[in-house]
Amino acid sequence: MFELIMLVAASIAFGRMAEQDRGEGLKWGLITAAICLVSFLLPFPFLRMLVAIGIAFVAMTVSKKTYY
Numbered sequence: 001m002f003e004l005i006m007l008v009a010a011s012i013a014f015g016r017m018a019e020q021d022r023g024e025g026l027k028w029g030l031i032t033a034a035i036c037l038v039s040f041l042l043p044f045p046f047l048r049m050l051v052a053i054g055i056a057f058v059a060m061t062v063s064k065k066t067y068y
Helices: 003-019 023-040 047-062
Strands: none
Touching: 003 023, 003 047, 023 047
8 A cells, every 4th residue: 555655755746846847747657556556566676666766767868868
């Protein structure tokens, strides 16, 4: 149950960050939710959500076209 709450919170947080930065909030919210859902296949209970959030953050950072 806690992992589902983390999934929703991470998706909203990444969507808001992407909306502020590039205007692609819905896209990155859905990508984060998909990565978190796929991470449920990993056997580690709470570590899998941290791994999924880390992967989503790295993907969002790497795909950014302009670097500061």
